[in-house]
Amino acid sequence: MRIAIFGAGGIGGYLGGRLSQAREEVVLIARGEHLQAIREHGLKVDSIKGDFVATPALATDNPAEAGIVDAVILGVKAWQVVDAAEAMRPMIGPNTFVVPLQNGVEAPGQLASVLGEQAVVVGLGGLVSYIVGPGHIRHAGGEPFVSFGESDDSTSERTQNLLQVFHNAGVQADIPSNIHAALWWKLAFMSANSGVGAITRVPIGQWRSVPGSWEMAQRVVREVLAVAAGRGIEMPGDALASTIARLENSPAGMTTSMQRDLMEGRPSELEVQNGAVVRLGLEAGVPTPVNTFIYHSLLPQEMKAQGKF
Numbered sequence: 364m365r366i367a368i369f370g371a372g373g374i375g376g377y378l379g380g381r382l383s384q385a386r387e388e389v390v391l392i393a394r395g396e397h398l399q400a401i402r403e404h405g406l407k408v409d410s411i412k413g414d415f416v417a418t419p420a421l422a423t424d425n426p427a428e429a430g431i432v433d434a435v436i437l438g439v440k441a442w443q444v445v446d447a448a449e450a451m452r453p454m455i456g457p458n459t460f461v462v463p464l465q466n467g468v469e470a471p472g473q474l475a476s477v478l479g480e481q482a483v484v485v486g487l488g489g490l491v492s493y494i495v496g497p498g499h500i501r502h503a504g505g506e507p508f509v510s511f512g513e514s515d516d517s518t519s520e521r522t523q524n525l526l527q528v529f530h531n532a533g534v535q536a537d538i539p540s541n542i543h544a545a546l547w548w549k550l551a552f553m554s555a556n557s558g559v560g561a562i563t564r565v566p567i568g569q570w571r572s573v574p575g576s577w578e579m580a581q582r583v584v585r586e587v588l589a590v591a592a593g594r595g596i597e598m599p600g601d602a603l604a605s606t607i608a609r610l611e612n613s614p615a616g617m618t619t620s621m622q623r624d625l626m627e628g629r630p631s632e633l634e635v636q637n638g639a640v641v642r643l644g645l646e647a648g649v650p651t652p653v654n655t656f657i658y659h660s661l662l663p664q665e666m667k668a669q670g671k672f
Contacts, residue, residue, distance in 0.1 A: 547591040
């Protein structure tokens, strides 16, 4: 397949590198010094699963130069989704589809509002990975995974083909029977981990050891699952237990990108994580008091990072 990675950061760069290694035709959309370094030296990936250097078929900051592709893996930050959708139009043909890997549950709808529903599938992914320098990514933890599927959970040739491509590249991938439930399950985990981590400003192993902080995280999870139910999402019966178990089993030194961004004064994904739970809960008539406390406690920091003060 001809696959574009739009946003070659931590997750996009890692996946693009693995797909390049598997000899897929990969186009990396990047910019600035990161792009220049990839063009000159390839994409260097330090990984707990083995270091490597990948050479994409093309690295560019111009989607028009890339031309039509079979699939787009969207790896930009959540607040960049709409702008990215507009920018990628030159790569979208009649059979192209976009796989968003952003945190939150709203990216598929945002993409569809620009590109049309036929051009978008629902997706999520995860690993602890980040840019450490131009052309250089470090995968520091977690088993990389991607999950995706058609919005109506139907079986399609295009998602099956992409699934096989990821498997060929040695990337854990699946097509869940209920992709929207998978998306909300990730939101439950991330909202608790990011929200409590950003409030306490310590790694998960530390706040998890404090009974009050740990209880707050569990309440965040319960609220997210209640909002999902209020919006008609059929969550599995073990959603609460499995989310809490994932929090319990996360590496003690783990921090999230939203937490790190807020602590370092950068714009974060607060609006699409705890903020989305509050906003979507209001729409569904579901109270979210703990998420509301976290969101409004962190919002002044977010506004300052965005230059609004």
